[in-house]
Amino acid sequence: MAEGIADLSYRHYSGALGDPKKRWRVIAAQGLRDALSKKAFWFITLLSSWYYAALIIYMYVTEQIGLGGGAAGGPNPMEELLGRIVWKDQILHGVGTGNLMWMVLTLIIGAGVIANDNRSNSLLIYLSRPCTKFDYIRGKWMGVFMPLLLAMILPSLMFFAYAALSYQDQGFFKQDPWLILRIFAVFPLAAAFHSTLIVGVSSLVKQPKFASAIYAGIYLLSSFAAKMLGVVSIEVDEAPPAMQRFAEAASYCSIDGLIKGMSKLVLGTDGSPMFGVKMGDGPDPSLIPAPTPLLVIVGIGGLAGLAFFAAWNRVRAVEVVK
Numbered sequence: 001m002a003e004g005i006a007d008l009s010y011r012h013y014s015g016a017l018g019d020p021k022k023r024w025r026v027i028a029a030q031g032l033r034d035a036l037s038k039k040a041f042w043f044i045t046l047l048s049s050w051y052y053a054a055l056i057i058y059m060y061v062t063e064q065i066g067l068g069g070g071a072a073g074g075p076n077p078m079e080e081l082l083g084r085i086v087w088k089d090q091i092l093h094g095v096g097t098g099n100l101m102w103m104v105l106t107l108i109i110g111a112g113v114i115a116n117d118n119r120s121n122s123l124l125i126y127l128s129r130p131c132t133k134f135d136y137i138r139g140k141w142m143g144v145f146m147p148l149l150l151a152m153i154l155p156s157l158m159f160f161a162y163a164a165l166s167y168q169d170q171g172f173f174k175q176d177p178w179l180i181l182r183i184f185a186v187f188p189l190a191a192a193f194h195s196t197l198i199v200g201v202s203s204l205v206k207q208p209k210f211a212s213a214i215y216a217g218i219y220l221l222s223s224f225a226a227k228m229l230g231v232v233s234i235e236v237d238e239a240p241p242a243m244q245r246f247a248e249a250a251s252y253c254s255i256d257g258l259i260k261g262m263s264k265l266v267l268g269t270d271g272s273p274m275f276g277v278k279m280g281d282g283p284d285p286s287l288i289p290a291p292t293p294l295l296v297i298v299g300i301g302g303l304a305g306l307a308f309f310a311a312w313n314r315v316r317a318v319e320v321v322k
Contacts, residue, residue, distance in 0.1 A: 023131055024139035031143015035109045041147065044108070048101035049155030051094050051274070056162060058275055082170050084276035087163060088179055088267045093274050094156050095186065095263045099256040102194060103219050105151055110144040110198035111215070112208030114315065119206040123315060133315050137308075141199050149191035156183055176268075186266045190259045193300055197255070200307025203314040222254035229253075252291045258299045264290035 035041055059081065066078040117123055126136050160180060164172055176182070202211045229250040252261040264270065270289045 024135040024142070027126075027131075027136065027139025028142035028146065031109075031113065031140065032146050035143070035147035038108065040108055041105065041151065044101050044105050045151040045154065048098035048105075048151065049094070049159075051097040052090075052155055052159040055090060055275060056159070081276060082167065084272075086175065086269065086272050086276070087172060088176050088182065088269050089272040090159070090163075091156055091179070091183060091186070092260070092263055092267055092269060092271055094159065095190070096256075096260055098152065098155070099259060102148070102152060102190070103216070103256070105148060106144070106194045106198050107212045107215060109147055110195065111202060111211040113140045113144055113199060114202040114311065115205050115208045115211050118203070118314075127316070133312070137199065137311050137315055141195055144198060145191055145195040148195055149188055152191050153183065153187040156187065179267075182267050186263050189262055189266070189300075193255075193259060193262075193304060196304040197307045200310040203311040219255045223256050226251050226254035226257045248288050249291060249295055251288055252295060253299065255303075258296060258303075261291040261296045262300060265293055265296060 059078075062081050063078045066076045117126070123136075127133065160183060198211070198215055201215045202208070205211050205214070229247045252258060271287055273287075
């Protein structure tokens, strides 16, 4: 036999109620707790930071070679490496290498954020309380945005702290004194973009697996097509300039492409090779020039606007009579 509620004093409560404008926080807090309680959340967050870990190991090994006299009187390999490293480009590579993992996190956190309520007809309960449609969507959005932002920004902040403490005497802060502020602009924008899209997609269906399939399909297919155009823009040296500019712009026309393009604009860079070293003779997508601000604003704003419009129209209290 199930036990009842032990404390029934709420039945006779006649005091002040909480501010209705803040009731979205209850919904957001539940989403945050659910996300942080998942082991997969922390595991994928760790995986998304692989580039920073690899770079730290690479720099440590290079430094030990220099200290051990491996250069045999020649130039110090660590000094050469630090001369090639552009710190804000390493943050950019962190964005590029983490994008796929962040998409997976978005699915884990947000695929069922509204789809589960659609399936169980919970919107009738939510919207029958002193909770407006905007409160509901805002709470659900924040419940995805907050854990996603934490997963995105935490590895970059840890890398920034490591590099600042280790290489401040080698000109770390001189390269870009505003790098920390740029970091605090890039990742909230990226997290907000993912959160808005998944909330919109989740509102369209009644099963989280369908939301996951739709979002992953759009992400992967658009990313593949955009990357192919990005390769064309580098490989075709004799193509007309107009064709190259079109291919470069089209290479950013995907979810991860828009995030990377936005990151380049905010960080103020066109990119440089990973680890400060040109890997092989093939094309390097990171060397494609940054897109125009108009392309990023229209792309991110347009997709986010469509997603919010979808959520706004789908979230309504409709009783299903069987």
